[in-house]
Amino acid sequence: MSGDAGESEPSLRDIDLVRVRYVDAEGARHLVGLEEAAGVPYEDGRMVRAIPSHRGQGHMPGQYWVAKWGDFVDYESVLESKWLMLLDFDPQVTAFVTQPMEFDAIDARGAWQHTPDVFARRRDGSVLLLDVKNPELRDDPKVRLQEERTQRTCERLGWDYAMVSEPSGQRWVNIDLLSSARRPLYLGADLVPRLLDLAREPVEIGELMRFMEYPDLARGVLYHLMWHQRIVTDLDRPLRETTLVKTAAEAQT
Structure with missing residues (x-):
């Protein structure tokens, strides 16, 4: 040695x-x-x-x-x-x-x-x-x-x-869901002022949708606003109809 x-x-x-x-x-x-x-x-x-790209990688x-x-x-x-x-x-x-x-x-x-x-x-x-x-x-x-x-x-x-490695947890699940609405709004853009006004005070997602004439469309707009964090919630908890959301400005007060 x-x-x-x-x-x-x-x-x-x-x-x-x-x-x-x-x-x-x-x-x-x-x-x-x-x-x-x-x-x-x-x-x-x-x-x-x-970045390499080839068959069988x-x-x-x-x-x-x-x-x-x-x-x-x-x-x-x-x-x-x-x-x-x-x-x-x-x-x-x-x-x-x-x-x-x-x-x-x-x-x-x-x-x-x-x-x-x-x-x-x-x-x-x-x-x-x-x-x-x-x-x-x-x-x-x-x-x-x-x-x-x-x-x-x-x-x-x-x-x-x-x-x-693999992201995990409820926060990742929620961000992944919201990402589907991250692109610019075209259809439904006129709903933004209404949603922001209704969410000035904490409101359940389900209740918010009941104010909308087209709730399926409005939900996508809501998710867009949540992705861009103009409307916020606790993303460490599951997103349900009873989830409380509010505008970011109100959340900071």
Whole structure:
């Protein structure tokens, strides 16, 4: 056996050199150190790599339509699209982009590269970086090492980081339902002032619908207003006819 008995395996922090590769809005490629990387507006740039799409692959790529700015964002899997939806709904998130940069690094265990799944910019300027992983892979040693390395890099950048899997809970169920009404209103747009007026005081959804001449149409408009958080409720509870809703302005008073 080589080495002294008291020797331990090198820490990942003993060697930790990271550079960041990204593509700006004009399509120019850049490779920068972490100090410069922290201030780059990745949300204005392009994806650092194209998402592969071929017959027989284990996931389904596609495009998510973002209500925040009315355009499409590419995603690599249906699971990833769910997290794009959650970011789209989050009022603190102002922009997000997929495949935003590539970390090109070396540490005590060797060289590594990683392209995180999603970069999100919050209203206060802070950053959330996400990796979306199939829950069946979360305990894979390679995945855990990737998570550790990316977490450590984000700490140095001053960013928040999370590796996420399948969203769960009642809140996700409700947001998924409301997302069906996130697109701009055409039919039923004239119902918006009436719904906002009736919801100035807390009112049950079922009662609100009884005021409407066309309740099926009005329900879709209500969900649109709830997606855009002009009418709010407790989304951690099931949405039922007895659920109380109210306008956002009234909820803040």
